Amino acid sequence: MQTHIDALTELLGADQLLTGSDISERYQVDWSKEAPHMPEFVVRPRNTADVSTFLRYCSEHKLPVVPQGGLTGLAGGATPRDGEIALSLERLNGITELDKQSMTMTVKAGTPLQVIQQAAEAEGLRLPVDLGARGSCQIGGNVSTNAGGNQVLSFGMTRALVLGLEAVQADGTIVPAYNKMLKNNAGYDLKQLFIGSEGTLGIVTEVVLRLFPLARNKHTAVVALDSFESVVKLLNTTQSKFARLSAFEAMWNSFFQCSVGANPNLSDPFDEQYPFYVLLESENDALDQFQQVLFDELEAGNVLDAVIAQSGKDSDQFWAIRDSIPEVMSTIPQPYANFDVGLPVSQMEDFLDKVQSSLSERFENVESLTFGHLGDGNIHILAWTTHEDNSQAIYKHVYQLLNEFGGTVTAEHGIGYMKADYLKLCRSPEEIALMRVLKQAMDPNNILNPGRVLS
Numbered sequence: 001m002q003t004h005i006d007a008l009t010e011l012l013g014a015d016q017l018l019t020g021s022d023i024s025e026r027y028q029v030d031w032s033k034e035a036p037h038m039p040e041f042v043v044r045p046r047n048t049a050d051v052s053t054f055l056r057y058c059s060e061h062k063l064p065v066v067p068q069g070g071l072t073g074l075a076g077g078a079t080p081r082d083g084e085i086a087l088s089l090e091r092l093n094g095i096t097e098l099d100k101q102s103m104t105m106t107v108k109a110g111t112p113l114q115v116i117q118q119a120a121e122a123e124g125l126r127l128p129v130d131l132g133a134r135g136s137c138q139i140g141g142n143v144s145t146n147a148g149g150n151q152v153l154s155f156g157m158t159r160a161l162v163l164g165l166e167a168v169q170a171d172g173t174i175v176p177a178y179n180k181m182l183k184n185n186a187g188y189d190l191k192q193l194f195i196g197s198e199g200t201l202g203i204v205t206e207v208v209l210r211l212f213p214l215a216r217n218k219h220t221a222v223v224a225l226d227s228f229e230s231v232v233k234l235l236n237t238t239q240s241k242f243a244r245l246s247a248f249e250a251m252w253n254s255f256f257q258c259s260v261g262a263n264p265n266l267s268d269p270f271d272e273q274y275p276f277y278v279l280l281e282s283e284n285d286a287l288d289q290f291q292q293v294l295f296d297e298l299e300a301g302n303v304l305d306a307v308i309a310q311s312g313k314d315s316d317q318f319w320a321i322r323d324s325i326p327e328v329m330s331t332i333p334q335p336y337a338n339f340d341v342g343l344p345v346s347q348m349e350d351f352l353d354k355v356q357s358s359l360s361e362r363f364e365n366v367e368s369l370t371f372g373h374l375g376d377g378n379i380h381i382l383a384w385t386t387h388e389d390n391s392q393a394i395y396k397h398v399y400q401l402l403n404e405f406g407g408t409v410t411a412e413h414g415i416g417y418m419k420a421d422y423l424k425l426c427r428s429p430e431e432i433a434l435m436r437v438l439k440q441a442m443d444p445n446n447i448l449n450p451g452r453v454l455s
């Protein structure tokens with residue numbers, strides 16, 4: 001490896017490489033916390049040309065590379081494996097252009113999501129991608145995982161907000177696929193190859209994002225309900241009655257109480273506990289209309305109680321209950337199985353009932369917390385047993401059940417390394433074969449994130 005370090009130091013300059021004890025823990029594991037591993041060394045290019053030079057060298061010498069953004073991924077995709085060199089995009093940071101008339105923003109891949117959100121808002125615009133990791137994740141990571149988050153219901157996943165991008169292929173070829181237009185049907189839409197492919201087909205170095213006007217107003221409420229059926233009814237009602245239902249986040253009581261308990265800055269907005277809670281947000285409705293819809297639901301008995309945010313501070317508090325995932329995770333025993341499953345809303349209740357009953361039958365002392373972006377058909381389950389590590393057996397068990405329901409093992413976090421063996425449960429053999437054809441064509445030496453997505 002020393003020969004490669006010397007050669008790359010010569011090609012890129014010493015300030016772009018981190019070696020030995022200069023490699024902090026940050027570069028050794030992503031948020032999945034699965035199997036931390038020291039990379040051979042870390043390369044931190046300052047521009048696209050340097051990314052290209054680095055990849056050309058790695059291709060020629062068949063050196064495996066793990067791309068790293070903000071390392072908030074939950075599928076082990078950015079965690080180094082044996083013999084891999086980490087390619088950190090953190091220095092490709094900054095806004096290249098904000099075009100107010102076209103409502104687009106061009107940003108470098110290493111720019112944190114929150115910086116982009118704030119820059120758009122300062123111009124009266126918004127990027128409707130939002131997730132709990134907003135302060136640490138980078139737009140390149142969001143694009144590479146096709147991140148979901150809290151506003152998918154109205155604006156779609158990250159893919160829907162990417163108009164164009166620049167990527168670097170495994171052999172160092174730079175692909176400028178910049179596009180600022182909403183409509184461009186000229187040939188294949190090549191940017192899609194790099195969106196959601198988790199760094200296995202190329203490195204995203206710059207992104208053209210679609211912006212929207214800021215909402216005229218926003219109303220937030222936390223609602224308490226007694227059954228999953230009522231939760232789904234509320235989803236359908238609010239989708240049809242609100243001008244724009246921008247978030248519909250479901251929390252089971254055990255998650256809600258754990259989140260409130262784990263975070264000393266939070267308090268339960270209700271005086272008693274309920275089986276289910278929904279955090280919902282509407283945009284562009286008059287307050288009267290928002291209140292009336294919730295009042296009608298209360299009158300009809302579908303909703304048991306509701307608290308409407310009276311200020312931005314209240315709304316932040318409500319969101320903090322949903323977003324306190326790091327605090328929740330710190331209170332449960334490690335390791336736990338962390339699910340990000342997707343399935344049609346109409347099948348969710350049966351699936352979740354089956355998960356609960358069969359986990360209890362199969363494992364002793366099993367516990368779980370459930371929450372998620374229910375409006376998107378996306379549920380997160382954290383499950384563990386208290387006396388020993390059964391996380392791998394729990395994954396296998398639940399994924400097999402999911403397969404019977406035709407669901408997906410990942411609605412938003414991606415396959416990464418951790419779910420590569422389960423890809424076949426939710427993609428057909430023909431789809432996987434075509435994925436392999438693309439991988440072979442674009443990365444014949446298999447240097448880009450080997451073992452992720454395709455095992």
Ligand SMILES: Cc1cc2nc3c(=O)[nH]c(=O)nc-3n(C[C@H](O)[C@H](O)[C@H](O)COP(=O)(O)OP(=O)(O)OC[C@H]3O[C@@H](n4cnc5c(N)ncnc54)[C@H](O)[C@@H]3O)c2cc1C
Nearest residue numbers: 069070071072073077132138140141142147148149199204
């Ligand atoms: C508290 C918390 C809340 C979260 N909430 C959500 C949520 O609501 N929705 C959701 O979808 N995710 C969520 N996540 C997961 C995570 O934040 C997203 O997957 C995010 O998009 C990852 O971005 P990142 O920059 O941290 O990428 P990383 O973790 O660094 O990398 C993710 C993957 O992309 C690859 N990669 C990174 N950058 C590039 C690049 N420039 N070019 C090519 N490949 C690259 C990596 O190799 C890896 O495979 C959450 C995570 C946390 C910790």
